Amino acid sequence: MSSALSPDELEEELRRIGAERYHDKHPFHRLLHGGALSFGQVQAWALNRYCYQAAIPRKDAALISRLHDRALRRIWIERIRDHDGDGQRDPGGIERWLVLTDGLDLDRDYVISMQGTLPAVRFAVEAYVRFVAERSQLEAIASSLTELFAPAIHRERIGGMLAHYPFVGEDVMAYFRRRLTQAPRDVAFALDYVRREADTPERQRAVTDALRFKCDVLWIQLDALHHAYVTPGLPPPGAFVPRETVATAKLAAEPAG
Amino acid sequence: MSSALSPDELEEELRRIGAERYHDKHPFHRLLHGGALSFGQVQAWALNRYCYQAAIPRKDAALISRLHDRALRRIWIERIRDHDGDGQRDPGGIERWLVLTDGLDLDRDYVISMQGTLPAVRFAVEAYVRFVAERSQLEAIASSLTELFAPAIHRERIGGMLAHYPFVGEDVMAYFRRRLTQAPRDVAFALDYVRREADTPERQRAVTDALRFKCDVLWIQLDALHHAYVTPGLPPPGAFVPRETVATAKLAAEPAG
Numbered sequence: 001m002s003s004a005l006s007p008d009e010l011e012e013e014l015r016r017i018g019a020e021r022y023h024d025k026h027p028f029h030r031l032l033h034g035g036a037l038s039f040g041q042v043q044a045w046a047l048n049r050y051c052y053q054a055a056i057p058r059k060d061a062a063l064i065s066r067l068h069d070r071a072l073r074r075i076w077i078e079r080i081r082d083h084d085g086d087g088q089r090d091p092g093g094i095e096r097w098l099v100l101t102d103g104l105d106l107d108r109d110y111v112i113s114m115q116g117t118l119p120a121v122r123f124a125v126e127a128y129v130r131f132v133a134e135r136s137q138l139e140a141i142a143s144s145l146t147e148l149f150a151p152a153i154h155r156e157r158i159g160g161m162l163a164h165y166p167f168v169g170e171d172v173m174a175y176f177r178r179r180l181t182q183a184p185r186d187v188a189f190a191l192d193y194v195r196r197e198a199d200t201p202e203r204q205r206a207v208t209d210a211l212r213f214k215c216d217v218l219w220i221q222l223d224a225l226h227h228a229y230v231t232p233g234l235p236p237p238g239a240f241v242p243r244e245t246v247a248t249a250k251l252a253a254e255p256a257g
Numbered sequence: 258m259s260s261a262l263s264p265d266e267l268e269e270e271l272r273r274i275g276a277e278r279y280h281d282k283h284p285f286h287r288l289l290h291g292g293a294l295s296f297g298q299v300q301a302w303a304l305n306r307y308c309y310q311a312a313i314p315r316k317d318a319a320l321i322s323r324l325h326d327r328a329l330r331r332i333w334i335e336r337i338r339d340h341d342g343d344g345q346r347d348p349g350g351i352e353r354w355l356v357l358t359d360g361l362d363l364d365r366d367y368v369i370s371m372q373g374t375l376p377a378v379r380f381a382v383e384a385y386v387r388f389v390a391e392r393s394q395l396e397a398i399a400s401s402l403t404e405l406f407a408p409a410i411h412r413e414r415i416g417g418m419l420a421h422y423p424f425v426g427e428d429v430m431a432y433f434r435r436r437l438t439q440a441p442r443d444v445a446f447a448l449d450y451v452r453r454e455a456d457t458p459e460r461q462r463a464v465t466d467a468l469r470f471k472c473d474v475l476w477i478q479l480d481a482l483h484h485a486y487v488t489p490g491l492p493p494p495g496a497f498v499p500r501e502t503v504a505t506a507k508l509a510a511e512p513a514g
Contacts, residue, residue: 061321
């Protein structure tokens with residue numbers, strides 16, 4: 001029988017999982033941040049990532065619907081507000097994401113409809129919503145801990161995308177700038193909760209498994225993007241096809257000379 | 258095949274259901290508002306009704322977790338805030354309910370633990386949470402329409418309880434005063450939604466059934482209270498026993514002479 005880790009050891013283990021599995025290690029992100037993607041590939045990324053953004057408030061509401069502790073609900077509800085906005089001063093994270101897709105010349109109705117997104121992305125996102133709705137409260141909260149690693153990727157993204165893409169401006173990066181302050185506040189609470197509540201080997205295992213699961217949810221979205229839009233670059237039937245890909249395909253299909 | 262009702266006809270039908278089935282018609286409420294209950298019976302009512310109050314934010318979060326429309330989520334989230342408060346200026350409806358139970362000399366930890374509440378009440382409340390989590394969005398929203406009838410019962414309750422019970426003061430009635438303004442705002446939205454969305458006989462039937470279901474949820478709580486604390490006055494094992502009931506039972510059990 002193994003004994004329980006100390007809270008610090010547990011946190012180290014969580015950070016080790018992030019270092020190994022968080023999607024900042026995915027080749028697609030290196031291409032994105034390094035300026036190696038075409039306009040159409042960046043469009044595909046923003047379009048698909050919208051599925052994830054749009055699902056986050058439902059995921060957080062699913063958790064709140066299971067919390068019997070009023071104080072905990074009051075803290076967690078801030079996340080819904082952050083993403084949905086208040087309809088007044090704060091437009092919210094989803095709206096900021098739509099500013100990003102606007103800036104990439106994607107039609108708003110098309111983005112919101114999720115027509116054209118990759119099924120693998122939608123499946124991964126819904127798996128996350130179901131996980132939070134159905135697993136234990138501890139696992140549901142632990143699955144948010146990828147935010148531990150988010151500020152680093154957001155900083156890298158803001159710098160890299162602004163430097164490398166002429167079609168990316170400050171306004172378009174507003175989503176990530178805002179998350180630089182929101183994510184650390186959110187994760188501080190979740191990390192504290194997990195350090196306190198995961199006090200047996202079984203509960204610690206549940207927590208680390210939940211973080212691995214969540215890393216899978218994020219990673220698999222980039223796998224799908226990479227397959228569809230980089231190598232081999234084969235979007236599944238019905239999925240978004242960037243204009244220049246169409247053009248290239250058309251050129252390639254034209255008989256030589 | 259019957260044809261669909263007009264929105265006005267549907268609203269009339271909903272109001273008819275309320276006139277017949279809303280729990281203001283229950284004998285227990287007539288006793289409560291008419292000053293016919295003992296201190297212990299009013300305690301039992303407040304203690305059990307806490308189960309319902311405490312579950313409302315979970316119910317509303319369950320609905321939000323299913324709403325794909327951001328604007329709708331933004332409106333519905335106000336209900337959670339109303340009940341849970343914001344942890345700052347607004348203490349929220351649950352806190353106001355605890356002021357009521359404080360005022361009735363019930364220990365707060367005991368109330369929050371729900372130890373001592375009637376199982377039938379807890380079952381009814383959880384049936385409501387599950388209904389909202391599992392039925393269609395239209396049915397979930399329609400089940401909130403008992404709020405159409407709430408202001409009348411709250412006004413009657415404030416007047417009746419203040420007039421009849423020396424142990425009930427203005428502070429204790431704060432919950433109901435606040436609901437006098439919150440409920441009409443909430444129900445205006447839900448009624449408008451239902452009038453607009455329930456446009457076929459099938460969807461209208463789903464809406465009226467949802468309202469009937471919700472009336473059952475409320476009614477059955479009073480049935481359980483009436484059985485346990487009025488006639489025959491037999492609380493199930495483990496349930497709250499008012500002090501004067503204990504005293505009476507003890508006297509009755511003492512041998513004559």
